[in-house]
Amino acid sequence: MFKRAYEKILQLPGYLKIWVKSFTGALTVVCVIGLILLPFSSNTPTFQNVMLRTFTHALIFSIFAASWDFLAGIAGQVSFGHTIFLGVAGYVCAMLVKFLQFPMWISIFIGAFAAVLFGLIIGIPCLRLKGPYLALGTLAFSLIILLILIMGSLADYLFGGAGIPALPRLSNDPKEEYLYVLVFMVISFILLIRISKSKFGTILKSIRDDDTGSQASGINITRYKIYAYMISGFFAGIAGSLYALFITAVNPSGNFGLINSFFAIIMASLGGIATISGSALGAFFFIFIEYVLIQLGFGNWVYLIFAILLIFVVRFAERGLLKPILERLKDLFDIVLGR
């Protein structure tokens, strides 16, 4: 086993060389380098304090959207309650950091594992539901958790509607904060893409396409669906912990609000469902438009405009907006390289 791993490591440089020359590889490298260089591009206070925070926000939500895309696009389990993971991880992380003085890095992962646990709790009853029922079931779950958290009578245990304010930030320097989140995002994306291209991912895709067929081929679909929930919950949980530390507060409507599930869905749909990397493009596109709209003075209309956008994307562009554009780019890339 060690020998095989060693051989793989030896093959890695050659593989990377080929990968960089391919279209996806080149594009990824350009994007990652661009993202790393971004915080150093300008030193004006507006850029550092406003723009960079917007980009950090986009990075966090691209992890979240990618985890939704993994569950919905790869495993075929459409969830409208994905914000549960974001909220649970955020609350656990916030509690650990604020009341138990845990180090931030550990609490981010403990928060993510709490989300994995919730993936298990939600996954087991929802396994009996298929397709649209699953969507509605998860939606009901997230609404109920929101209602329980807002409840005044439980405020002593669950912090009520106010949540937990005044958390420490990841780092007081926006540049550092951005880079930390970027590291998390890049690692999450590599892992999610590797998982979805591995044998495990193929099994999930076969369950998505035909669950009776894959059951007949000897796949334990119950177990794999629960695994998919847990993996998706883990990455959504990472996003949730980072989000809590990013906005330095957790509260029911901000972390458990339906709007977050909606964001994940619209980002993944913009980029194209079942392409993990599409959700990063979708998230950046989305946050960019949101920023522009707020700057233009349409702040109250942002969600309305996005709802219309989602309706149009689902109705007229089932493959997402960005995937067809990327395919055109790929043709151009091939022409330029003379292939």
Add this chain to the structure above:
Amino acid sequence: MYEQILSMIYGGIVYGSVLSLISIGFSLLYGVGKILNLAHGFFYVLTGYLAFWILPIFNYDIWLTISVSLIMITLIAGVVYLALIKPLQHSELNVVLITFALAFFMEQFIRAVWGSEYHTIYQLIIFQGTSEFMGISVINQSVFLVIVSLVLVAAFTLFINKSKLGRSIRAVSQDREAAQLMGINANRILLYTVMISGFLAGVAALLYLPNYTLDPVQGWTRLTDAFAVVILGGMGSLFGSFAGAYVIAFANNFTSIFIPNGPSWSHVVPIILILITLIARPRGLFGKKEIM
């Protein structure tokens, strides 16, 4: 104690009548076209807001407002089906996504146009005042609502079982392809079904909301309640939705009256019933086996 039990029964019957009107359309639409309409709760809320908007225009004429807003919500439901649901019918996932987007759009539209604050349409109360009944005071409008709901459900059952259109609806729900081969236009049947479900939700809203407040969040809570009803009663079963609505409503009222801090817990009751049903009897009390 006696009074509490009576008021629980009263509240359960009133809310059950509202829920049965809402969830019968919801369940029928799934049974006929495998369409899960997540915007169904917003048909209900939107009717209230439409009435709120029309009322001053028609000089607070109750019957004109009620009929115009019912026509409007029925037409809106039809347009929604033709423009959004029909082209995406082949994929259940896309239908769910588009109705979710639509529900979200309606919520944001309501917030943008009428604001997030509470509005009332108390002018629409048809029978003013309250009366004494066996020691508890009942709202006349609610009694009227219960009667209308029972009459509508009975009429609807007759319509589904006896009329030609009702028989076509049942035919499409049993086997769409065979129904099409017999010369039934399945798309038109689905259009009528969506319009009927919008109409029933509209009636529920116009009779129930005048005694309460308008609030966009109700769109989601009614949706979860209707979902609980449909899971409990069985997908696509009319009698199941009718019975399930009263079960959920009684459970709701029971918690809000007899359990400490009840009113806030009563929203959690539906999900607990959903969970118990899913674990113990996934196809619901009266559901057909093959659906789940």
